[in-house]
Amino acid sequence: MLFFRLTWESFRFAINALKTNLTRTVLSLLGVTVGIFAIITVFTLVDSLENKIKSSFAFLGTNVMRVDRFPFEGGGPDYPWWKYFRRPAATFSEYKFLEERIKNAEGVTISASSTTTAQAGSNAFEGMALTGVAYTYQDVYEVALEEGRYFSESEINASRNLAVIGKKIATTLFPNQPALGKEVKIKGMKFIVIGIFEEEGEGFLELPSKDEACLIPYGAFTKMYYTGRNGLEPTIALKGKDEDVGLVALENELTGLLRAKRGLKPTQENNFALNKTEFIQNTIGSIFDVISVAGWVIGGFSILVGGFGIANIMFVSVRERTNIIGIQKSLGAKNYFILFQFLFEAIFLSLIGGGTGILLVFLLSFVPIGSLDLILSFGNIILGIGVSSIIGVVAGIVPATLAARLDPVEAIRTA
Template sequence: MLFFQLTWESFRFAISALKSNLTRTILSLLGVTVGIFAIIAVFTLVDSLENNIKSSFSFLGTNVMRVDRFPFASGPQDYPWWKYFRRPSATVAEYRFLEQRLGSAEAVTISASATTTVQAGSNAFQGTQLTGVAYTYQDVYEIALEEGRYFSEMEINASRNLAIIGKTIAKTLYPNQTAIGKEIKMKGMKFIVVGIFEEEGEGLFDLPSKDEAALIPYGAFTKLFYTGRNGIEPTIAAKGREEDIGLVALENEMTGLLRAKRGLKPVEENNFALNKTEFIQNAIGSIFDVISAAGWVIGGFSILVGGFGIANIMFVSVRERTNIIGIQKSLGAKNYFILFQFLFEAVCLSLIGGGTGIILVYFLSFVQLGSLDLVLSFSNIILGLGVSSVIGIVSGIVPATLAARLDPVEAIRSN
């Protein structure tokens, strides 16, 4: 109880001292305010930008491994594309082979994509990202529908002329009514709309969006486009299990099965690439780690200036209240009480400055930056307050220690 009483008294002394020198207090906390604002604003912008970019790549799926001819790569390196170009493309037979034997995956699917024009009466939508899918496509990739349903397994196997279309396509072709059950045409072939994707909205980059995409059964896709080595190459993808960290087991098993299916000898290298979709997200994350480090440097200088400002004000405060400190000690005040009194004042000053900076970032998050939504996260708020507290402690510990060590007789005699 004594500790809490002393803490409360120290807090009251600190607030009273800050109020008595309001102009000086405001000037001293400006440095911390600018520093915390710079750091948290950069982190908020970086986090929002990173989340927006990663969500733009959501069409690649999560925890998914793809079979491709070309491996994902980043940074300057020797990339023998001519060797990868000669590799065979994935086939339906390989998809069936993996689907029957792959035990490390939750699901395996095959798909192929092309750009086409969708028509309905006199209306048309160009640039549709059309994808032919297997029934297991919904088990590997997230399919969020606003209206309608996904294809049944029987419809997929029978290559029925059915389609799931994006919201933008639906509004363009049927602006004043629902597109469910309506007829659309692609390359002269009629399809019935059975589902409409949930609206995604405008992305930060010009990347594939479900608003402008359409799905049809894989067999129906092969009626519209030639697939294979000299046509549109299909992609086999497998979704790994949650307990398979890094998809190590899935990668090893897929490698062995594909080598066996393609008849590769032990001395021959793989003629395929297994690409993890997390590669892109990790590459994006590493880029933003560098930007975050730059944010610490930018804000660090401002916080350093603010810390020196607080330390200077605390030294002045100790000098002005030396006589009062002597009286307090003569009446029985302990050294740690004096220490707490000035340390709390420094921390309060720093927290007020940091809190003001966070509030400014919060108002900044309402600024419209096109399709980028700025979101001030709770973790960034805690980070800002934590940094402010540390700056207050570091800036105030030396003046507070000097005040606590003053001799009461000499302190009372000082003017």
């Protein structure tokens, strides 16, 4: 109990010292405020931007593997693009072949896309992302509908002229009226709207958004567009199982099945690329890791200056209160009592500065920055408080230790 009482007294001494020298207190914490503000602002921007970009790539799906001609990781001066260019495109027969035989996948689908214009009466929507899909599209990709329904298997097999459209398309073509059951004209063909996607909001960096997307049966799509090697190339995609970490089992099985379907000899290399959608997200993450390091460097210098400022003020404070320290020790004050006074003072200075920096970042999050929403995460708040506390301990431990070790007789003699 005595320990806690003395600790509380040290706490009070530190608070009173900060109140007594208010101007010095404010000037001391400015460095920490700027440093924490810089670091947490950078981290908040990085996290918000990374989450926004990753969510914008949600149309690629999660835990999904695609069959393409070109690998995602290609590029560079030695990139053999001519070799990949000569590869055959995926076909509908390959999709059916995989659908019947694949075992390490939750689902397999095929789709083909193009950009076109949709019309309804005198209204038109340009730049619509039109995609022809198989019934199994919903097994691989998320199809969140606000109204209506998805295609039935019989409707897909019969290539019915039905469509699921985005919210933006619906409000543009049918302002102030329901779009379900209405006709839209796409490349001269009439389609009945049976579903409307949930609203996603504006896409980031002009990436596709379901608000501007339209799904139709794959057979109906092939009536309007030629698909294949010299036309619009379809994409086969497979949804991996959760227990298949890294989709290793799926990749091995898929490689064997595709090689068998395409009649490749053991000595021939694969004429297809298996791309994991996580590659893009991992690439994005690695880029932002570098930016985060830059944020530490930028804010680190400010915090370093702030730490030196606090340490300097603490040395001055010890010098000013040497006589008081001597009196306290002569009356029986323990070394840790004196130590805690100055250490708490340094920590409070740093925490107040860090808290002010975090508050400024929080206020900054209300400033609109286009389609980017700044979100100050709980993790970044804890990071800011943690860094502030560490700076306070580091900046205050030396002057606090010197104060605790003062000889009471010598300290009382000090003018």
